[in-house]
Amino acid sequence: MSPDPRSLAERISVETGLEFSGREGRDGDGMRWLELQPAGYPPGQTFTLRTRIGWRRLDVDFRPGNFAGDLMRAMGSADETGRRTFRAVLDVCRDADAEIVLTINGATYLPDDAAIWETEWRSFGLGVGKGMLAINDGNLEEDMRQIELWTSRVAAAVLALLPLEVEDEGLEASPEIIGLPEGAKVRVETNRYERDRRNRAAALAIHGYSCKACKLDMSERYGAPAAGLIEVHHVTPVSQLGEGYIIDPRADLVPLCPNCHSVAHRQTPPYSVDDLREMLASVHDSV
Numbered sequence: 001m002s003p004d005p006r007s008l009a010e011r012i013s014v015e016t017g018l019e020f021s022g023r024e025g026r027d028g029d030g031m032r033w034l035e036l037q038p039a040g041y042p043p044g045q046t047f048t049l050r051t052r053i054g055w056r057r058l059d060v061d062f063r064p065g066n067f068a069g070d071l072m073r074a075m076g077s078a079d080e081t082g083r084r085t086f087r088a089v090l091d092v093c094r095d096a097d098a099e100i101v102l103t104i105n106g107a108t109y110l111p112d113d114a115a116i117w118e119t120e121w122r123s124f125g126l127g128v129g130k131g132m133l134a135i136n137d138g139n140l141e142e143d144m145r146q147i148e149l150w151t152s153r154v155a156a157a158v159l160a161l162l163p164l165e166v167e168d169e170g171l172e173a174s175p176e177i178i179g180l181p182e183g184a185k186v187r188v189e190t191n192r193y194e195r196d197r198r199n200r201a202a203a204l205a206i207h208g209y210s211c212k213a214c215k216l217d218m219s220e221r222y223g224a225p226a227a228g229l230i231e232v233h234h235v236t237p238v239s240q241l242g243e244g245y246i247i248d249p250r251a252d253l254v255p256l257c258p259n260c261h262s263v264a265h266r267q268t269p270p271y272s273v274d275d276l277r278e279m280l281a282s283v284h285d286s287v
Contacts, residue, residue: 076121156205
């Protein structure tokens with residue numbers, strides 16, 4: 001799959017739950033870029049995510065619209081869940097030796113600086129750059145994988161701060177199913193932990209789309225129709241989380257393929273990822 005704006009927009013839309021449109025172009029120096037924008041909103045009042053594709057390097061920038069002042073103020077007033085998710089995603093970028101440039105009202109900050117939340121935001125800038133990548137080496141699939149990975153990380157960080165409205169009707173949740181034997185009556189619990197799309201987007205941006213237990217990437221097995229098909233598992237069952245608990249997508253959530261996720265919930269409390277790996281290893285060794 002060659003790097004193209006439509007494919008990138010589709011992948012990030014699936015991951016975040018926010019629909020994006022995409023376009024492409026070139027800078028004055030000839031560097032190609034892919035740009036995403038939330039679909040269905042006046043361009044000047046929202047933002048774009050521009051990913052510049054250099055030689056063995058990617059730079060992803062958040063660009064607010066010219067009339068996005070209200071959006072900037074709302075992002076600066078994000079709740080504690082949003083702030084923690086924002087930091088968690090950028091921590092992963094930093095741990096991968098990416099360069100992070102974060103500006104608030106023209107001043108530069110570190111992502112974990114508490115001072116960024118103590119002032120009203122009039123402007124906000126975020127850029128993440130990563131060098132030493134296998135980009136533009138002739139492997140188009142690897143190019144697209146890296147572009148999706150780094151664009152998704154910036155998208156997840158931004159999504160964490162956006163003032164999103166979530167409606168109960170028609171909401172696509174990821175319910176925790178507590179019930180074991182096939183055909184048995186099951187109890188489905190959904191609450192704000194599953195309803196918060198920020199958690200899923202951040203978990204996938206941090207951990208990727210491969211199953212943490214069996215390593216399966218559904219798109220590698222089934223091709224493009226399965227791109228982004230992965231489930232997000234709560235390490236600690238939702239039913240055991242207190243009302244005031246704030247999810248840490250880095251530690252509390254992991255991606256599992258549908259098979260491994262189903263097996264994990266064959267007991268209460270669920271099997272751990274290590275348990276699943278041991279099951280797979282024992283079956284493999286016995287063959």
